[in-house]
Amino acid sequence: MQEEQPLQVARCTKIIQADGEDAKYIINVKQIAKFVVALGERVSPTDIEEGMRVGVDRNKYQIQIPLPPKIDPSVTMMQVEEKPDVTYSDIGGCKEQIEKLREVVELPLLQPERFVNLGIDPPKGVLLYGPPGTGKTLCARAVANRTDATFIRVIGSELVQKYVGEGARMVRELFEMARTKKACIIFFDEIDAIGGARYDDGAGGDNEVQRTMLELINQLDGFDPRGNIKVLMATNRPDTLDPALLRPGRLDRKVEFSLPDLEGRSHILKIHAKSMSVERDIRYELIARLCPNSTGAELRSVCTEAGMFAIRSRRKVATEKDFLEAVNKVIKSYAKFSSTPRYMTYN
DSSP: OOOOOOOEEEEEEEEEOOTTSOOEEEEEETTTEEEEEOBOTTOOGGGOOTTOEEEEOTTTOOEEEEEOOOOOHHHHTSEEESSOSOOGGGOOSOHHHHHHHIIIIIHHHHOHHHHHHHTOOOOOEEEEESSTTSSHHHHHHHHHHHHTOEEEEEEGGGGOOSSTTHHHHHHHHHHHHHHTSSSEEEEEETGGGTOBOOOOOOOHHHHHHHHHHHHHHHHHHHSOTTSSEEEEEEESOGGGBOHHHHSTTTSOEEEEOOOOOHHHHHHHHHHHHTTSOBOTTOOHHHHHHTSTTOOHHHHHHHHHHHHHHHHHTTOSSBOHHHHHHHHIIIIIHHHHHHTSHHHHHHO
């Protein structure tokens, strides 16, 4: 019995479709030699895609097996959603911000020919900035849902590694994974963790963070703006970001997420109350007036707490009184807590 030879790893760089004949595949072995090969008997044409790693035999270099991408598990374990379940109707108080995001992210992915006809490149990246809890992440997920794009959420602190070069390598592999998707939105949350302004103080940890940021800048410069990747970044502190990251050509648009107005607060309360069992005659505008300068996250907490008051009273529906008591507990108690001297010393 003949011993089976081990396979060699290669990458399929192009698929050549010929009329009336089987497709041919251009493979790259060790990034040096290129061959035009066919498929082995055990492989279906539907299993092979351009850019995929494959196993080939060492004699005829025929493709014998598709291989998974060689990407660090810590990168693939980042929050990846093939299609987020958040839609524009789930977001309140962000009408203007949604319109801007649709223009710079959704339009290039769904109608790229409009940019080609005009001869311009669509924006590469967008910076979302504003107080926490104002809907930055929700808007990014809603755009991904609308465009059927894979949504990859990366927390900036996840890219801060203790070994030299690890953070930069993770950024590189993150974009490599994104290129394998049909369409992909990479969302960097808390980008100020790695994108802060550079200072020459000689600290080793800061130098490693700067290497990670420089690799991120290199990746932003390296991908095609008309391609399948869109980059969104979010921060609560835009004033701390490095100017090199903010310049046009990298982050072309800056979208501010401010606190919602009265109409926006009423809309947010209605959205969260829609999934609850509540009385019909609740005056959401009155409740919104009692929550000035509140974020969407705080208003959601008000709705949750109103439901808790109903549960404590062993009722099946939440009443307007429950919402008013929830405002006193969530909004006013937090304002009192955040103004105490002890809280201020911790922040």
